[in-house]
Amino acid sequence: MSNRIFLSSPTMHGDEQKFITEAFETNWIAPLGPNVDGFEREIAEYVGIRHAAALVSGTSALHLAVKLAGVKRGNVVFCSDLTFSATVNPVSYEGGVQVFIDSERDTWNMDPKALEKAFEKYPDCKCVIVVNLYGVPAKLDEIRSICDAHGATLIEDAAESLSATYEGKQTGTFGKYGIFSFNGNKIITTSGGGMLVSDDEAGIKKARFWSTQSRDPAPWYQHSEIGYNYRMSNIVAGIGRGQLLHIEEHRNLKEKIYRRYEEGLKSLPLKMNPYLEYSKPNFWLSCILIDRGVNVTPEQIRLKLEDANIEARPIWKPMHMQPIYRTNPFVTVEGNGRGRTNAYIKGSGIDVGADIFRRGLCLPSDNKMTEEQQDRIIEIIHRCFL
Ligand SMILES: *Cc1c(COP(=O)(O)O)cnc(C)c1O
Numbered sequence: 001m002s003n004r005i006f007l008s009s010p011t012m013h014g015d016e017q018k019f020i021t022e023a024f025e026t027n028w029i030a031p032l033g034p035n036v037d038g039f040e041r042e043i044a045e046y047v048g049i050r051h052a053a054a055l056v057s058g059t060s061a062l063h064l065a066v067k068l069a070g071v072k073r074g075n076v077v078f079c080s081d082l083t084f085s086a087t088v089n090p091v092s093y094e095g096g097v098q099v100f101i102d103s104e105r106d107t108w109n110m111d112p113k114a115l116e117k118a119f120e121k122y123p124d125c126k127c128v129i130v131v132n133l134y135g136v137p138a139k140l141d142e143i144r145s146i147c148d149a150h151g152a153t154l155i156e157d158a159a160e161s162l163s164a165t166y167e168g169k170q171t172g173t174f175g176k177y178g179i180f181s182f183n184g185n186k187i188i189t190t191s192g193g194g195m196l197v198s199d200d201e202a203g204i205k206k207a208r209f210w211s212t213q214s215r216d217p218a219p220w221y222q223h224s225e226i227g228y229n230y231r232m233s234n235i236v237a238g239i240g241r242g243q244l245l246h247i248e249e250h251r252n253l254k255e256k257i258y259r260r261y262e263e264g265l266k267s268l269p270l271k272m273n274p275y276l277e278y279s280k281p282n283f284w285l286s287c288i289l290i291d292r293g294v295n296v297t298p299e300q301i302r303l304k305l306e307d308a309n310i311e312a313r314p315i316w317k318p319m320h321m322q323p324i325y326r327t328n329p330f331v332t333v334e335g336n337g338r339g340r341t342n343a344y345i346k347g348s349g350i351d352v353g354a355d356i357f358r359r360g361l362c363l364p365s366d367n368k369m370t371e372e373q374q375d376r377i378i379e380i381i382h383r384c385f386l
Pocket of ligand 1: 056057058059060083084086087131157159160180181182183192193194
């Protein structure tokens with residue numbers, strides 16, 4: 001495994017160790033302490049938001065965001081369709097019902113037109129979860145205005161997009177609540193961890209309360225609400241503080257990887273994953289989309305890379321195609337909803353999510369990959385098209 005090229009693996013610097021050592025020396029080995037407070041302050045400052053709560057994962061941050069948005073049993077929540085299941089599972093934790101919204105082709109994220117359609121069909125929806133896939137900002141302004149017009153709370157799943165900006169503003173700050181993930185393969189990592197951010201001070205306080213078992217202010221253990229053990233530990237937060245010092249460096253390395261693929265693959269019948277010119281992705285993963293009608297599949301490329309001990313990954317399988325969510329409604333303006341009796345349909349082609357899933361591939365985007373290694377990957381891909 002030692003010479004394997006990974007999709008995206010942790011890049012550590014040594015600064016992390018200093019914060020951990022300090023935690024050991026002061027015996028702050030707990031889900032609270034100066035690193036937790038410091039990491040919250042530093043993330044909030046970095047993205048330009050007032051408040052942050054450090055949690056055990058991006059998923060737990062999403063769960064608490066869904067609770068703060070007031071989602072209750074039976075409530076409809078509009079969710080990005082092309083994403084990791086962690087974006088949408090927390091809706092089920094609260095008994096809500098996901099309605100999946102198809103992607104557009106400019107960013108692969110939630111299609112504002114499909115979102116509008118969804119509000120026509122479900123005017124009572126009060127919560128929307130949008131993802132910035134692979135670090136590419138969605139059409140956040142449009143999506144936010146649509147949510148505002150319908151009085152719906154926007155939750156921004158920026159798990160993959162920390163350090164990406166939309167019109168100069170950091171992703172994660174467009175919704176009422178935003179979340180980041182520090183899982184091992186994200187742009188910065190704490191081994192595992194997440195952050196909930198918001199300008200809503202009361203909301204973040206409430207999230208901290210829920211995340212530490214909902215203990216009422218009483219001398220004994222008293223609970224008036226269901227609690228969770230979701231708080232980030234002081235050790236883990238120390239890793240995060242050390243990583244955050246290097247986030248711009250990580251982003252620049254990721255962009256360099258994307259540009260090298262873009263240049264190296266430009267003669268082939270494929271496109272890189274697209275983004276809006278007024279947004280600045282963090283290029284967490286470089287992806288390709290093979291042109292229509294070309295006789296090469298992403299899976300053929302993935303297996304050829306695997307033969308060379310190189311890790312590539314299929315595009316996230318859309319939520320509306322997942323066995324667990326097969327009966328949830330799906331709103332698309334391009335798709336024909338083939339095989340789905342409950343798709344709300346306008347167009348007559350394949351839906352965008354399924355199309356990207358079928359023709360797309362995530363390429364190795366590891367910060368530590370050398371230019372020579374990347375050139376080898378580019379060459380293997382070229383050979384697939386001979
Ligand atoms: C990683 C990820 C999450 C979940 O974050 P964890 O920290 O792994 O719980 C949520 N949404 C997206 C889009 C992700 O990529």
